Amino acid sequence: RRTGVAEAVLCGSKSAAQIAAILDRARAEGRRLLLTRLRLDQFRDLPDPCRADLDFDPVSATAILGAAAPDGAAKPGTLIVAAGTSDLGAATEAARTLGFHGYAAPMIVDVGVAGLWRLMARLEELRAARVLLVAAGMEGALFSVVAGLVEAPVIALPTSVGYGVAAQGQVALHSALASCAPGVLAVNIDNGFGAAAAAIKILRISVG
Amino acid sequence: RRTGVAEAVLCGSKSAAQIAAILDRARAEGRRLLLTRLRLDQFRDLPDPCRADLDFDPVSATAILGAAAPDGAAKPGTLIVAAGTSDLGAATEAARTLGFHGYAAPMIVDVGVAGLWRLMARLEELRAARVLLVAAGMEGALFSVVAGLVEAPVIALPTSVGYGVAAQGQVALHSALASCAPGVLAVNIDNGFGAAAAAIKILRISVG
Amino acid sequence: RRTGVAEAVLCGSKSAAQIAAILDRARAEGRRLLLTRLRLDQFRDLPDPCRADLDFDPVSATAILGAAAPDGAAKPGTLIVAAGTSDLGAATEAARTLGFHGYAAPMIVDVGVAGLWRLMARLEELRAARVLLVAAGMEGALFSVVAGLVEAPVIALPTSVGYGVAAQGQVALHSALASCAPGVLAVNIDNGFGAAAAAIKILRISVG
Amino acid sequence: RRTGVAEAVLCGSKSAAQIAAILDRARAEGRRLLLTRLRLDQFRDLPDPCRADLDFDPVSATAILGAAAPDGAAKPGTLIVAAGTSDLGAATEAARTLGFHGYAAPMIVDVGVAGLWRLMARLEELRAARVLLVAAGMEGALFSVVAGLVEAPVIALPTSVGYGVAAQGQVALHSALASCAPGVLAVNIDNGFGAAAAAIKILRISVG
Amino acid sequence: RRTGVAEAVLCGSKSAAQIAAILDRARAEGRRLLLTRLRLDQFRDLPDPCRADLDFDPVSATAILGAAAPDGAAKPGTLIVAAGTSDLGAATEAARTLGFHGYAAPMIVDVGVAGLWRLMARLEELRAARVLLVAAGMEGALFSVVAGLVEAPVIALPTSVGYGVAAQGQVALHSALASCAPGVLAVNIDNGFGAAAAAIKILRISVG
Amino acid sequence: RRTGVAEAVLCGSKSAAQIAAILDRARAEGRRLLLTRLRLDQFRDLPDPCRADLDFDPVSATAILGAAAPDGAAKPGTLIVAAGTSDLGAATEAARTLGFHGYAAPMIVDVGVAGLWRLMARLEELRAARVLLVAAGMEGALFSVVAGLVEAPVIALPTSVGYGVAAQGQVALHSALASCAPGVLAVNIDNGFGAAAAAIKILRISVG
Amino acid sequence: RRTGVAEAVLCGSKSAAQIAAILDRARAEGRRLLLTRLRLDQFRDLPDPCRADLDFDPVSATAILGAAAPDGAAKPGTLIVAAGTSDLGAATEAARTLGFHGYAAPMIVDVGVAGLWRLMARLEELRAARVLLVAAGMEGALFSVVAGLVEAPVIALPTSVGYGVAAQGQVALHSALASCAPGVLAVNIDNGFGAAAAAIKILRISVG
Amino acid sequence: RRTGVAEAVLCGSKSAAQIAAILDRARAEGRRLLLTRLRLDQFRDLPDPCRADLDFDPVSATAILGAAAPDGAAKPGTLIVAAGTSDLGAATEAARTLGFHGYAAPMIVDVGVAGLWRLMARLEELRAARVLLVAAGMEGALFSVVAGLVEAPVIALPTSVGYGVAAQGQVALHSALASCAPGVLAVNIDNGFGAAAAAIKILRISVG
Numbered sequence A, B, C, D, E, F, G, H: 001r002r003t004g005v006a007e008a009v010l011c012g013s014k015s016a017a018q019i020a021a022i023l024d025r026a027r028a029e030g031r032r033l034l035l036t037r038l039r040l041d042q043f044r045d046l047p048d049p050c051r052a053d054l055d056f057d058p059v060s061a062t063a064i065l066g067a068a069a070p071d072g073a074a075k076p077g078t079l080i081v082a083a084g085t086s087d088l089g090a091a092t093e094a095a096r097t098l099g100f101h102g103y104a105a106p107m108i109v110d111v112g113v114a115g116l117w118r119l120m121a122r123l124e125e126l127r128a129a130r131v132l133l134v135a136a137g138m139e140g141a142l143f144s145v146v147a148g149l150v151e152a153p154v155i156a157l158p159t160s161v162g163y164g165v166a167a168q169g170q171v172a173l174h175s176a177l178a179s180c181a182p183g184v185l186a187v188n189i190d191n192g193f194g195a196a197a198a199a200i201k202i203l204r205i206s207v208g
């Protein structure tokens, strides 16, 4: 791809027939493929041969056609920080995307702001990363707190975890954008794919 | 007042003539009075005798008719925490309201989340308070962070400091409401008066 | 917990497998646990042994692992006021949380503003409470009316009961925040857990 | 007019030249005219002869060309209830419109919900009206409370008095629409003219 | 009821058990009862004896316990105008409420603004009514058009019919409130019950 | 221009210095120029020579450098319909843009829906146009009514005339988009320039 | 129809019984009929004879009673451009509507802005059309890009494809309205029917 | 600073006295200082000595105390792309911030999507940058188009340039977040400071 990151197939609004057709074409051309936002019911509606070829992960609602990662050692530099178990869907979409492109995706979970000491205990790991990808829902205070602790760029991945005013992730997104910590970068709510794509682009320029 | 906190005169939508009439009545009856949201231009439009009797504070846009505080020692227990200089308007409205009712209003300023170490340095003071009143704008991460550090009830006072998605304080308010720290309580944006009124009600029950 | 209120497990966005793992760990460590926003379908998907250990309440969508309340007499002081039957979900989440922490949770139901005389008939009970927790949906006028009748702090618990402009509880929440009665405190829509946590923090300072 | 209520000239978005032209035409045809939302600065920019002919009221931002009321006794039946002094702008626009059409417009002020006893003291007057027009801003709890106390139809006139979440009158409007008291009717925020027009239409059907 | 209109049981957020308990109490006391927003699935979950006693109407999602109307002739004066078939849910909720209270509820359907001639053909009927209740979704232009053609008060009943920007009835509601025809009155989206309650209150004042 | 309509200079966010520089360049190249959203205060801040060369119109906030129209007869086909005097700002921006490109721009004013008979009296003119451009604010019912009366395409030009829920033109815009009359086309609020550009593109294809 | 485009039956909020009744009447009168927003579950609930007579297309959720197109050659001039497979629902609703009225509806798919070269490869086709109908979701950048490349009028058909801030098509709609390319025209989100109706009206004036 | 980027003084909500005090302290400590969102009227209200020491730029509303850049050659790698003249305020805030920290800030202006050829003519420059900072208002299509053309990370800087639905920059921001081009990163509306801070963090990791 000319932009350096493979387009993924966004399945949410596609019928099983449309997805199957896309898979068939890719297989015919021998291309690997990353599918995102593939709900369990959509996966089940795919024709049997399609399903058999896919590495499907229900937590992240992603599937991969072909090898889950390219040959060779995974490239280091990224750290994924997830506020809680509920944020694992988006965080894992990011991890799978990083893996698909050949990047390592270590993850720290359950370090929400309500228990600051849990986060502080991991400070060394946080400071070792070259780019951080922070997934959080609710009020998204974690973005500002992490960005206030490290020098590396922080990509905020707001998740749709929350209810009431926070329903669908709006508060977390807005907290990322309005952060008083300089230089927090945001992607769309639940956009683990985009967060990973951005991290890859950032890591790549440090080599080239 | 039957609710235990004196109603204040909310001046924002009142004409100078209307405010003057209210002041005259209060003076005639020998009542002390707290005026909130009194803009400088409104204050200047008041008749001279009215102005002379008022203790006007432009930072908080409040004025007091009569003694600024009742006789006797100020009652302790509250701590006001303001994220930055920009949040002093709302924080001072709260402080003036507390003082007007006979409560002490010590304040800590410039402890925003972008520089967590500045907040941590004040931990002892934070933990000594019986009720905390936290004023913050932008993304309002400070509410969750403080509430994760103390046992006392935290009243979040979101301020209208911010721009873009945070314009008019909406993000700070929503962060308070969606906080992942248990038991954060919120008042309306810039409602320093209400935050103080609530703190007074809370402190009062601990005696009676 | 350092904040004095146990974190609850917010189940809404967790899979049955994730919830079961959390339960297993708690059981292994002999910890009691409060689960909130556990939908009936999620509860049914839990493995049999997990389900058997839980005290599940469908009205509030909560479950408790271990004893529903600590040993000893329930601590008095709180009163829960629910506008109507429809508000019982959130009100009961608050009641269960109070009970879990050892606090009594008496409740008055069906005292909406459309029939003011029903509320007035309970005035004595209202005035006896040290902290009031008022659950209401629709236009949430009850928050202001109760706060205008008592001296104690009022925690407004807006519920998602309503339709049209009031869908999802936004109007009730905004009425709480914009209340013309001084000192109403608000939590997020349907956040019975948070309302109870705040009430506990308030009651605790009156002893300590 | 075929709809039984004279159209008023809504001046907010009109230039002084445009307003003057409308006034000239009306004077030439000997027509009385009601102007609404005429700001002081617009009024001052009108040519002298225009200004001299107008009965301008800055509180309601209305002006009347010709007699302020038709000949004959004002028709009774309406009662205007204003929560506070700040709501007098919209309430007076309604009163002026009623007067212009020959209807009496008695008004009760300062009976907000935070001091319920002040409202209760006026119960007899409230119950004597055939149609009530209630003006309130902030959280607009007054609409539900009044509608729960009387049998007559209640027209809610939400005002733009408020700040934070209540800025521009949205909360008061939504409270009117979501009221749990059956049969509250709403007009647009600050639409005193429309509220009066509706009251006139309602009163008229009781004769014909 | 002190407000002259019986409160209905709003079933949307109630469990079958809660509804059944309310029905049992009413039957025991020999009271008639109107239930609104009773979905088919809720109705089906009611115990058999409850179901047998109810007159359930799926189009309006209402049910009546006891006689559908009081003894005696239905009182005339109201006309219901529904823009299209899709608006019949809300319009019929209004009609059932009127009937329950002893008022006639004639209805005109399929007179949307896109085919103005269909509306014009019914002009005589429109002008004969003492109060009009207009149900429309989408852009709600019908409210202004009808109000521009008749002298009687017009109650706008915005419906949730629409998609895109009009989803959930917001545009129709706003069109009612912003109508350039003087004196349109609005109720909440899909609030057929409230529209009927208001019409009853208006008709009643014309008698006594 | 490759798109067949000249880009205009949108002045709202430009400084006087920036606008002057653009004018100088155009004059040097002998190009005619259309400036939109040029406020009176911006116009006054321009250097004298710049101002002298401009044909400034305060109603539409537009200015033209060079001839107001190209040589030759204005091309017919468009009709501009403005609901009221208040909508003349946007309607005249459209008219000036049409004129600048050599198209005639006849206009009908004061035909709002509250007085349907005024519109009906102009039916013949409406039906003679090949493309209609309808400017309306408030609830924007005029879009649907006109589109229900003619066969030609209707371009809705929502204006920012209105207050309360209709403030800034949102309701009029949404009414255009949600219109129940098939084929209404919308441009942004107050975008008279865009409405005219679209009309020109439509008229042009009928020749080619 | 007087507006030159047949009204379609919008099925979304209609019951199967209501749809069947409409179909029966049309069949009795020998009329062709276009049904839109007919979900699969609604189609399945129709009585067998109804279903048999319908040409149902699940992708566009449309059905046609009678011939899918009028006799004679399809009229050329329109080009439908769909950003991706996910936009085919709305794009096909437009195509079916065009066909129903006798217009050709060629379509280009999968030319989103992320791969600009794919769009550029089709430039000749784009420039040959007399009116373009562009369907896109997400951020809707395609509207501006296409409008910057052609002279013909562009009708933007925003689709509800998207998540997070783009959920339900709001961003795509707003991008169309705020486009910096002069003369983009917008219809409601997913309104393929309206886009086609407008295209027909535009094409018709070029003949007559 | 521990986060590697100096905090700036956000002046929008500060009084002249507060800003002067901050400047005095910095001068006393010999610190350089960047001030953002310093309006002309605020700058004018500063005491004379303060003003004399500041390098004030009205276009970006920034001021610098001390040297505008650190000693040594400016570090290359960033490219700022501004859609139009109107976007220069935010773009220049970014440029000044980059300069203050020792980074070069070359800029390309007037390459909006309505004239795609102007952008294409600069393709080589675009592809040479290691990180791109794109400033655009209105519909923000430029973010997706640029990101579809280059491999480097793209930081979208939405500006508040626009009106109607695009007022205050919301549409541009949402377009950035919903971009169909993989890996676009967003900062808050008009947050040139934050965009620059992020660019600096990204460039720094490529060395370390």
Ligand SMILES: Nc1ncnc2c1ncn2[C@@H]1O[C@H](COP(=O)(O)O)[C@@H](O)[C@H]1O
Residues within 6 Å of the ligand: D006, D007, D008, D009, D010, D011, D036, D037, D191, D192, D193, D194, E180, E181, E182, F084, F085, F086, F114
């Ligand atoms: N304050 C007001 N609120 C709502 N509508 C008004 C008000 N004043 C006047 N109107 C109506 O708004 C329309 C204004 O028309 P025009 O003056 O021609 O722009 C007329 O139908 C008036 O009756």
Ligand SMILES: Nc1ncnc2c1ncn2[C@@H]1O[C@H](COP(=O)(O)O)[C@@H](O)[C@H]1O
Residues within 6 Å of the ligand: C084, C085, C086, C114, D180, D181, D182, E006, E007, E008, E009, E010, E036, E037, E191, E192, E193, E194
């Ligand atoms: N469809 C409806 N729309 C609005 N209010 C309703 C409706 N049905 C019932 N109500 C009122 O809403 C309240 C419901 O009270 P409850 O049944 O106790 O929750 C009562 O005041 C009812 O009269």
Ligand SMILES: Nc1ncnc2c1ncn2[C@@H]1O[C@H](COP(=O)(O)O)[C@@H](O)[C@H]1O
Residues within 6 Å of the ligand: F006, F007, F008, F009, F010, F011, F036, F037, F191, F192, F193, F194, G180, G181, G182, H084, H085, H086, H110, H114
């Ligand atoms: N009133 C207007 N509404 C919408 N777009 C406009 C208006 N006036 C000018 N434009 C367009 O907005 C863009 C402004 O570009 P610039 O002047 O370079 O900022 C150009 O594409 C203009 O054609």
Ligand SMILES: Nc1ncnc2c1ncn2[C@@H]1O[C@H](COP(=O)(O)O)[C@@H](O)[C@H]1O
Residues within 6 Å of the ligand: A180, A181, A182, B084, B085, B086, B114, H006, H007, H008, H009, H010, H011, H036, H037, H191, H192, H193, H194
């Ligand atoms: N233009 C800006 N946009 C966003 N954040 C800023 C901007 N300017 C300064 N800041 C940050 O906002 C905070 C303002 O702090 P203070 O000046 O203490 O109110 C600091 O963390 C600054 O680095």
Ligand SMILES: [Mg+2]
Residues within 6 Å of the ligand: A083, A084, A112, A136, A137, A138, A139, A140, A142, B180
């Ligand atoms: Mg979180």
Ligand SMILES: [Mg+2]
Residues within 6 Å of the ligand: A180, B083, B084, B112, B136, B137, B138, B139, B140, B142
């Ligand atoms: Mg802050």
Ligand SMILES: [Mg+2]
Residues within 6 Å of the ligand: C083, C084, C112, C136, C137, C138, C139, C140, C142, D180
């Ligand atoms: Mg309630």
Ligand SMILES: [Mg+2]
Residues within 6 Å of the ligand: C180, D083, D084, D112, D136, D137, D138, D139, D140, D141, D142
């Ligand atoms: Mg009020």
Ligand SMILES: [Mg+2]
Residues within 6 Å of the ligand: E083, E084, E112, E136, E137, E138, E139, E140, E141, E142, F180
């Ligand atoms: Mg309709």
Ligand SMILES: [Mg+2]
Residues within 6 Å of the ligand: E180, F083, F084, F112, F136, F137, F138, F139, F140, F142
């Ligand atoms: Mg209009």
Ligand SMILES: [Mg+2]
Residues within 6 Å of the ligand: G083, G084, G112, G136, G137, G138, G139, G140, G142, H180
């Ligand atoms: Mg797209």
Ligand SMILES: [Mg+2]
Residues within 6 Å of the ligand: G180, H083, H084, H112, H136, H137, H138, H139, H140, H141, H142
């Ligand atoms: Mg732009």
